[in-house]
Amino acid sequence: MNVLFVCSRNQWRSPTGEALFRKHPGLNVRSAGTSAQARRRVAANDLIWADLILVMETKHRERLRAEFPRAMVGKTISVLDIPDDYRYMDPELCDLLERAVTQVLSQVMQRA
Incomplete structure (x- = not known):
């Protein structure tokens, strides 16, 4: 599964998510x-590549949808x-990410 972590400046949160899950079995990860x-900076190719997009805040999801409507379909x-x-x-960030991402991955796997 290809997982893309997204925050605003790709400085603290999304690179931490990428680092934490880089060696997770079955995951390929990127951040932007x-x-x-x-x-x-996130590009349409990142979104096309991703099976799962994990954003830190609602504003990130809305920005992706506004800037890349075609790449976000489905x-x-x-x-x-x-x-x-x-x-x-x-x-503390590592703990938050590990709990949140593990929960999301569990939900995604149940749907698959």
Whole structure:
């Protein structure tokens, strides 16, 4: 399964998600940001590649839908509700991501 983690600037949250799940069996992961100042800006090809898109906030989902309407058709997207309050690999951020992503993956696998 190809999983794309998305936050605003691809600086703290989405790269942490990518790092945490990089070696998870059965997952290929990437991260990107929605902002023009993102370290790695999300592109239509990322969305096409992804089987599952995990965004940190509702605004990220809405921005993806607005900027890439064709690439978002039929995509599974989940809002993790993780605020921009953490640094890269912050232990609390890691815990939040592990719990939220594990729950989403479980739900996605049940539907498959």
